[in-house]
Amino acid sequence: MSRVYNFSAGPSMLPEDVLKTAAAEMLEYGTSGQSVMEMSHRSKEYQAIFDEAEANLREVMNIPDNYTVLFLQGGASTQFAMVPMNLMNKNHKADYVVTGQWAKKAYKEAARYGNARVIASSEDKTFSYIPEITPDMIDPEADYVHICMNNTIYGTKWTKLPETGNVPLVADISSCILSEPIDVSKFGVLYAGAQKNVAPAGLTIVIIRNDLIGNAMDITPTMLNYQTHSENGSMFNTPPCYTIYVAGLVFKWIKEMGGLDYMKKINTEKAAMLYDFLDNSKLFKGTVVPADRSLMNVPFVTGDDELDAKFVKQSKEAGFVNLKGHRSVGGMRASIYNAMPVEGVKKLVEFMKKFEEENT
Numbered sequence: 001m002s003r004v005y006n007f008s009a010g011p012s013m014l015p016e017d018v019l020k021t022a023a024a025e026m027l028e029y030g031t032s033g034q035s036v037m038e039m040s041h042r043s044k045e046y047q048a049i050f051d052e053a054e055a056n057l058r059e060v061m062n063i064p065d066n067y068t069v070l071f072l073q074g075g076a077s078t079q080f081a082m083v084p085m086n087l088m089n090k091n092h093k094a095d096y097v098v099t100g101q102w103a104k105k106a107y108k109e110a111a112r113y114g115n116a117r118v119i120a121s122s123e124d125k126t127f128s129y130i131p132e133i134t135p136d137m138i139d140p141e142a143d144y145v146h147i148c149m150n151n152t153i154y155g156t157k158w159t160k161l162p163e164t165g166n167v168p169l170v171a172d173i174s175s176c177i178l179s180e181p182i183d184v185s186k187f188g189v190l191y192a193g194a195q196k197n198v199a200p201a202g203l204t205i206v207i208i209r210n211d212l213i214g215n216a217m218d219i220t221p222t223m224l225n226y227q228t229h230s231e232n233g234s235m236f237n238t239p240p241c242y243t244i245y246v247a248g249l250v251f252k253w254i255k256e257m258g259g260l261d262y263m264k265k266i267n268t269e270k271a272a273m274l275y276d277f278l279d280n281s282k283l284f285k286g287t288v289v290p291a292d293r294s295l296m297n298v299p300f301v302t303g304d305d306e307l308d309a310k311f312v313k314q315s316k317e318a319g320f321v322n323l324k325g326h327r328s329v330g331g332m333r334a335s336i337y338n339a340m341p342v343e344g345v346k347k348l349v350e351f352m353k354k355f356e357e358e359n360t
């Protein structure tokens with residue numbers, strides 16, 4: 001068996017230790033005589049798996065007691081509708097910062113349910129930076145302000161949160177959840193699809209301040225009401241049981257590695273290796289302003305489409321897969337989530353150096 005270094009933006013690599021544990025427990029979990037896949041979600045065994053996963057997530061992210069954790073389905077994209085349906089119900093207004101395609105999709109969806117307003121955008125420069133937000137740009141009557149914390153496609157991240165005063169801040173953290181410490185108390189709602197940095201696809205994590213639950217619009221489908229899920233411990237209907245189990249293994253793995261401070265240290269080290277190389281390369285260059293660079297998604301180009309294609313092809317042959325950039329940016333993108341070992345980035349940089357020597 002030879003595993004590749006997978007730089008996919010999502011679904012993406014999982015820690016090898018987690019995959020090995022899941023494999024070892026595949027046929028029989030503990031002494032249950034069954035796989036987690038086969039368990040009733042109402043069983044005592046499964047409830048223990050679920051509770052441990054939630055407890056470890058709370059511990060790792062330091063989630064305050066006045067926040068509820070929900071394990072849902074539908075992906076981050078369903079949150080684009082759930083957030084307005086549940087929160088945009090006081091003044092029917094919400095402010096959005098458009099820093100990429102996901103942020104734009106979130107805005108467009110919200111505009112279907114109320115008065116969504118774009119207060120800033122970085123589309124003028126292909127989303128290569130994070131716009132400055134000053135408090136006067138925010139409508140104090142808005143029901144919330146929405147940002148996309150890490151822009152998976154463009155490789156930017158918010159390093160300083162906008163000051164929103166009493167207006168709840170809502171953030172899509174799909175591609176940066178668990179990559180570094182985050183002060184949950186600064187947010188009204190955090191949400192993330194699990195398939196980038198947590199687990200296989202199929203699970204959406206929502207962390208919501210309790211006072212924001214229970215205000216949904218009348219038209220909200222039962223399944224899209226946060227209250228439905230908070231009142232039923234995320235088990236109003238069948239949750240994505242197996243994916244929650246794998247997420248639980250990942251939370252435990254992070255805890256054992258040293259928590260989010262350790263993840264930040266390693267992720268910073270990995271990202272710095274790539275950015276330092278890009279900054280000194282004669283062939284490759286990063287596409288994002290240095291101050292707003294993501295720790296997780298690193299887009300880069302040669303400036304020559306044919307050379308980009310040659311790089312993607314040769315890197316794949318060398319065991320570095322999924323480096324082709326998003327179609328809207330072109331070039332390449334290396335997604336280096338928690339599960340990407342330091343060794344993988346080191347070897348990629350060596351490969352890029354060699355490619356540069358051969359092609360300049």
Ligand SMILES: *Cc1c(COP(=O)(O)O)cnc(C)c1O
Binds near residue numbers: 075151172193196
């Ligand atoms: C991948 C991604 C999404 C879409 O996630 P789904 O779970 O596929 O709906 C939304 N936002 C961000 C930031 C993403 O990276």
